[in-house]
Amino acid sequence: MLIGDLAEKSGLSVDTLRYYEKIGLIPKAPRDGGGRRVYDAAMLRWIDFLDRLKATGMGIKDRLRYADLRGKGAASLGLRRQMLERHRGKVAEDIARLTEVLSVLDDKIDLYRKMEAGGPVDPSFENCARTGHGAQ
Amino acid sequence: MLIGDLAEKSGLSVDTLRYYEKIGLIPKAPRDGGGRRVYDAAMLRWIDFLDRLKATGMGIKDRLRYADLRGKGAASLGLRRQMLERHRGKVAEDIARLTEVLSVLDDKIDLYRKMEAGGPVDPSFENCARTGHGAQ
DNA sequence: CTAGGTGCTGGAGTGCACTCCAGGTCAAGA
DNA sequence: TCTTGACCTGGAGTGCACTCCAGCACCTAG
Numbered sequence: 001m002l003i004g005d006l007a008e009k010s011g012l013s014v015d016t017l018r019y020y021e022k023i024g025l026i027p028k029a030p031r032d033g034g035g036r037r038v039y040d041a042a043m044l045r046w047i048d049f050l051d052r053l054k055a056t057g058m059g060i061k062d063r064l065r066y067a068d069l070r071g072k073g074a075a076s077l078g079l080r081r082q083m084l085e086r087h088r089g090k091v092a093e094d095i096a097r098l099t100e101v102l103s104v105l106d107d108k109i110d111l112y113r114k115m116e117a118g119g120p121v122d123p124s125f126e127n128c129a130r131t132g133h134g135a136q
Numbered sequence: 137m138l139i140g141d142l143a144e145k146s147g148l149s150v151d152t153l154r155y156y157e158k159i160g161l162i163p164k165a166p167r168d169g170g171g172r173r174v175y176d177a178a179m180l181r182w183i184d185f186l187d188r189l190k191a192t193g194m195g196i197k198d199r200l201r202y203a204d205l206r207g208k209g210a211a212s213l214g215l216r217r218q219m220l221e222r223h224r225g226k227v228a229e230d231i232a233r234l235t236e237v238l239s240v241l242d243d244k245i246d247l248y249r250k251m252e253a254g255g256p257v258d259p260s261f262e263n264c265a266r267t268g269h270g271a272q
Numbered sequence: 273c274t275a276g277g278t279g280c281t282g283g284a285g286t287g288c289a290c291t292c293c294a295g296g297t298c299a300a301g302a
Numbered sequence: 303t304c305t306t307g308a309c310c311t312g313g314a315g316t317g318c319a320c321t322c323c324a325g326c327a328c329c330t331a332g
Contacts (some may be wrong), residue, residue, distance in 0.1 A: 004278065014279085015321055023319095034328050036279050056237045060319065074251070081248040088241045091234050098231045101192045105224045112217035115210070140308065150309085151291055159289095170298045172309055196289065 001039040003029075010047045017047075025050065025060070025067050046070075056091045137175040139165075146183045153183075161186065161196070161203050182206075192227045 007014045020026045021037075026047065029037035053063055066083055069076035143150045156162045157173075162183065165173035189199055202219055205212035 002279075013321075016319085018280090019320065034279075036328085052237050052240060056234055077248050077252050081245055081252065084241055084245050084248070088238065088245065091238050091241065095231055095234045095238070098192055098227050098234070101188050102224065102227050102231070104188060105220050105227065109217055109220050109224065112213050112220070116213050116217065138309075149291075152289085154310090155290065170309075172298080 001041075001044075003037050003039070006039045006044060006047070009044055010051070012047065012051075020047075020050075023060070023064065025064055027071065053087070056087070057094060058087055062087075137177075137180075138168075139173050139175070142175045142180060142183070145180055146187070148183065148187075156183075156186075159196070159200065161200055163207065189223065192223070193230060194223055198223075 001009075003014050003017055006012075007017055010017070012020075017026070021028060026043065029039055029043070032038050050063055050067070053066070054060075058066075062083070066080060069080050069083070137145075139150050139153055142148075143153055146153070148156075153162070157164055162179065165175055165179070168174050186199055186203070189202065190196075194202075198219070202216060205216050205219070
């Protein structure tokens with residue numbers, strides 16, 4: 001698999017893949033006769049996992065640290081687990097925060113609907129007091 | 137309330153508040169005799185709401201658009217509601233994605249625990265097949 | 273055998289969202 | 303009155319995460 005195929009399958013751009021290799025997020029790919037990078041399916045799985053870490057808000061530095069540990073093999077299992085556990089905690093917090101904001105948004109959307117309908121403002125105002133935000 | 141108090145209460149830095157005013161995210165504050173910005177509690181509520189939008193992944197451009205609509209008053213209620221509805225959809229998607237990754241992380245943490253204990257690799261491997269990721 | 277598509281490198285450029293700084297003004301307490 | 307701390311402005315700098323580009327090599331189909 002050449003870099004173009006991997007780009008298509010992973011959803012990353014060719015430039016991004018080379019950038020990831022440059023900074024060490026993915027291992028240096030072996031080359032074919034013409035100097036072109038050759039990838040296998042394992043790399044695709046690794047990139048997919050990196051993508052999940054990224055999609056859940058893990059920055060590039062932490063992903064790099066994780067990639068580095070992974071390169072060290074079984075000896076780093078404990079540290080990798082610790083990183084994942086910490087990250088798990090953050091993801092859980094994010095879910096909680098998003099869920100809370102979801103209900104604030106629902107309240108506000110509701111309030112706007114009522115205001116658009118020229119409806120009564122009093123219940124909206126209570127709603128405003130409850131969420132801590134008015135019609136903004 | 138001067139800018140330092142607002143910074144403390146909102147959790148933003150003084151620089152960020154001035155930056156927000158510069159780009160139009162918050163209205164230009166009236167000044168006191170010495171040319172210093174004076175804020176009231178309503179501004180704090182607005183900033184808190186902006187912060188929720190930001191914390192749920194709304195970029196500065198969209199926050200600016202929302203702020204701009206807000207400045208237009210009641211006439212923009214419908215458009216603001218539409219923005220919030222779209223954003224609500226994104227937040228719901230984010231929650232779904234995070235929740236999915238949470239279980240991937242749980243599986244992986246579990247797998248690592250077993251590997252650290254020198255336990256059997258077969259169940260871990262099935263787990264790996266299920267989540268689409270091995271020990272990485 | 274040549275044209276087009278893909279790949280390579282090193283380095284510059286981009287967009288976001290701040291963050292910091294120099295050099296100044298102003299106000300309130302000792 | 304003097305000092306200290308908070309505030310002001312315009313503009314430069316930062317960190318992240320890519321993204322793009324020039325100029326070149328290579329390989330394959332026609």
